[in-house]
Amino acid sequence: MSIKDNLLRIKSQLPENVILVAVSKTKPVSDLMEAYNAGQRIFGENKIQEMTEKWEQMPKDIQWHMIGHVQTNKVKYMAEYVSLIHGVDSLKLLQEINKQAAKHNRIIDCLLQMYIAEEETKFGLDEKELEDILHIVQNDKLQNIKVVGLMGMATFTDNQTQIKMEFLNLKSTFDKINSLSIVNYQLSIISMGMSGDYNLAIECGSTMVRIGSSIFGNRK
Numbered sequence: 001m002s003i004k005d006n007l008l009r010i011k012s013q014l015p016e017n018v019i020l021v022a023v024s025k026t027k028p029v030s031d032l033m034e035a036y037n038a039g040q041r042i043f044g045e046n047k048i049q050e051m052t053e054k055w056e057q058m059p060k061d062i063q064w065h066m067i068g069h070v071q072t073n074k075v076k077y078m079a080e081y082v083s084l085i086h087g088v089d090s091l092k093l094l095q096e097i098n099k100q101a102a103k104h105n106r107i108i109d110c111l112l113q114m115y116i117a118e119e120e121t122k123f124g125l126d127e128k129e130l131e132d133i134l135h136i137v138q139n140d141k142l143q144n145i146k147v148v149g150l151m152g153m154a155t156f157t158d159n160q161t162q163i164k165m166e167f168l169n170l171k172s173t174f175d176k177i178n179s180l181s182i183v184n185y186q187l188s189i190i191s192m193g194m195s196g197d198y199n200l201a202i203e204c205g206s207t208m209v210r211i212g213s214s215i216f217g218n219r220k
């Protein structure tokens with residue numbers, strides 16, 4: 001199957017309200033261009049330097065999503081162009097994004113990453129930390145960022161019941177935050193689901209799936 005075939009097949013199966021992020025990390029620009037020519041405009045990368053190199057080379061109507069863990073000192077390299085940062089897991093990072101976005105007169109959309117897995121190696125906030133950050137966002141009026149939703153990664157396991165439970169946890173946190181109205185608007189995005197579990201994620205309420213290998217093939 002070609003990249004184009006993979007992409008069109010997956011797209012045709014997604015519900016209308018679910019946004020597809022084509023995760024192109026480690027793949028060459030020629031592969032990304034195949035997806036672009038098949039209509040894809042949202043690409044996800046996990047390294048800022050790699051994303052920036054691709055941004056420089058590729059058409060400017062692409063929306064670049066940073067899906068990896070972000071180091072505070074590297075935010076400046078993507079502040080000019082990044083359209084959504086998925087993995088925000090601290091107030092300090094959010095404040096730095098705000099500062100760098102201001103330099104470019106932009107508002108950068110962010111997702112707060114929640115810790116839903118049973119793996120020490122994964123990053124993310126718990127519910128208390130999430131609420132604390134949202135209160136500060138609301139009161140400090142960080143003008144150059146907007147928290148538009150939540151992101152989570154399930155445990156790397158074959159146990160579908162466990163993955164489902166983790167996704168449902170994220171969905172219930174999302175619903176709770178919206179019902180509490182800590183910020184004066186509704187969060188709209190739940191970014192959850194990858195190649196192996198996106199159907200389950202959608203069943204559990206995902207509105208944004210991050211799919212790499214099912215589109216571009218396995219990574220080395």
Ligand SMILES: *Cc1c(COP(=O)(O)O)cnc(C)c1O
Pocket residue numbers: 023025046067068153193194195196210211212213214
């Ligand atoms: C690599 C990656 C993906 C895509 O993974 P696939 O299994 O290739 O679909 C999704 N989300 C994040 C955060 C990733 O790092």
